[in-house]
Amino acid sequence: LSEIRIIPIEGVPDVLAGDDVALLIVDAAGDGTLLDGDVLVVTQKVVSKAEGRILPLDDKSAAIEAESKRVLRVGRTGMAISETHHGFVCANAGVDESNIEGDNIALLPVDPDASARRIRARIKHLATVDVGVVISDTFGRAWRLGQTDVAIGVAGIHPFVDHVGGVDVYGKELVATRIAIADELAGAAEMVMGKAERICAAIVRGAPAVPGPGAAVQIVRPAQDDLFR
Amino acid sequence: LSEIRIIPIEGVPDVLAGDDVALLIVDAAGDGTLLDGDVLVVTQKVVSKAEGRILPLDDKSAAIEAESKRVLRVGRTGMAISETHHGFVCANAGVDESNIEGDNIALLPVDPDASARRIRARIKHLATVDVGVVISDTFGRAWRLGQTDVAIGVAGIHPFVDHVGGVDVYGKELVATRIAIADELAGAAEMVMGKAERICAAIVRGAPAVPGPGAAVQIVRPAQDDLFR
Numbered sequence: 001l002s003e004i005r006i007i008p009i010e011g012v013p014d015v016l017a018g019d020d021v022a023l024l025i026v027d028a029a030g031d032g033t034l035l036d037g038d039v040l041v042v043t044q045k046v047v048s049k050a051e052g053r054i055l056p057l058d059d060k061s062a063a064i065e066a067e068s069k070r071v072l073r074v075g076r077t078g079m080a081i082s083e084t085h086h087g088f089v090c091a092n093a094g095v096d097e098s099n100i101e102g103d104n105i106a107l108l109p110v111d112p113d114a115s116a117r118r119i120r121a122r123i124k125h126l127a128t129v130d131v132g133v134v135i136s137d138t139f140g141r142a143w144r145l146g147q148t149d150v151a152i153g154v155a156g157i158h159p160f161v162d163h164v165g166g167v168d169v170y171g172k173e174l175v176a177t178r179i180a181i182a183d184e185l186a187g188a189a190e191m192v193m194g195k196a197e198r199i200c201a202a203i204v205r206g207a208p209a210v211p212g213p214g215a216a217v218q219i220v221r222p223a224q225d226d227l228f229r
Numbered sequence: 230l231s232e233i234r235i236i237p238i239e240g241v242p243d244v245l246a247g248d249d250v251a252l253l254i255v256d257a258a259g260d261g262t263l264l265d266g267d268v269l270v271v272t273q274k275v276v277s278k279a280e281g282r283i284l285p286l287d288d289k290s291a292a293i294e295a296e297s298k299r300v301l302r303v304g305r306t307g308m309a310i311s312e313t314h315h316g317f318v319c320a321n322a323g324v325d326e327s328n329i330e331g332d333n334i335a336l337l338p339v340d341p342d343a344s345a346r347r348i349r350a351r352i353k354h355l356a357t358v359d360v361g362v363v364i365s366d367t368f369g370r371a372w373r374l375g376q377t378d379v380a381i382g383v384a385g386i387h388p389f390v391d392h393v394g395g396v397d398v399y400g401k402e403l404v405a406t407r408i409a410i411a412d413e414l415a416g417a418a419e420m421v422m423g424k425a426e427r428i429c430a431a432i433v434r435g436a437p438a439v440p441g442p443g444a445a446v447q448i449v450r451p452a453q454d455d456l457f458r
């Protein structure tokens with residue numbers, strides 16, 4: 001039975017600028033917890049903290065403007081739906097103030113795929129395991145209420161599982177089925193993290209992610225193909 | 230350690246019009262497999278088959294038109310992004326031809342929330358367990374490439390986990406964090422289903438879904454609040 005397990009990593013301490021997130025996670029997980037082929041999902045917030053992407057709350061408007069390549073829409077509450085410089089479309093260009101000490105805001109990492117690659121390399125060094133890494137953030141969606149976690153950084157796995165060209169159980173060719181598994185991994189991990197607990201990392205074990213080079217920017221739909229940008 | 234398990238249910242036979250999907254799933258899962266508090270995720274395709282929502286491929290264009298309340302956009306390949314009568318926004322109003330015998334297409338269930346409630350009630354009767362039910366389908370997204378599974382039917386759980394009004398680890402009030410857990414459950418379950426295998430149902434055990442009455446139509450963003458409709 002090929003079941004999947006989603007295992008929260010408890011006990012990661014508060015992350016501060018300059019901290020080695022991979023080391024804190026490996027220490028909290030304990031020896032032998034991470035296994036080859038696991039996908040480690042880490043929340044954007046701790047990565048941003050470690051990378052010093054924190055500003056005073058007073059700078060929020062300026063930060064949203066600076067983090068936005070352009071603004072797609074502004075809602076009635078003043079919240080902007082922005083495209084970030086990475087190409088992600090999200091509220092306030094990913095700038096937010098939850099789960100940060102004091103009157104501060106966090107910005108997205110400058111290059112979350114690079115952050116994911118660094119964490120993956122560091123874990124390989126520290127724990128001698130080959131894991132995929134997904135950096136997750138909580139995004140709203142067009143047409144659907146509520147938010148889900150999606151991947152803003154990926155390393156060590158393909159962000160998609162591709163059924164294009166495969167056949168279904170009746171032997172018919174499957175067209176246009178390309179699962180964004182990095183996003184499903186992020187969403188699955190969110191379920192063990194909650195928002196009010198100090199869980200910033202989770203292991204997903206047994207998922208059908210394909211090992212190899214991959215990046216979250218591959219998930220960004222090119223503007224010229226985007227019917228809703 | 231509050232981990233989550235995602236368990237595929239193998240051995241469900243081909244589903245035909247009039248079949249009792251809940252019975253087929255309970256039989257395949259085996260006695261004692263489903264537990265109180267589990268969420269059972271069932272793919273739309275088998276629910277549509279059981280409900281006879283199958284038409285000849287020749288009727289595809291007419292079916293897409295009939296299933297669409299309106300068309301938001303038409304892509305270069307001719308694929309319509311439609312709003313269904315339920316309010317879901319998806320490709321071709323959810324009409325598709327994968328994993329169906331012969332030259333046929335499947336339409337979405339007429340009322341997937343009612344389908345979910347029927348499956349839930351039937352499982353309660355057959356297996357004496359109180360489970361949440363999510364009916365999942367594979368949808369594309371604005372701005373992001375690839376598809377993920379989302380909930381089109383829900384029963385026995387709230388579709389959201391609401392952090393609005395809660396506080397984060399620093400005691401600050403969390404605003405605007407409402408996780409669409411029904412969608413995360415559907416996406417998580419997709420990872421054990423694949424597309425080319427005969428897995429049409431999975432158990433998610435340990436997820437923080439809140440038991441109670443709930444429906445997938447609650448996830449539909451009202452048109453008047455929707456900046457991208």
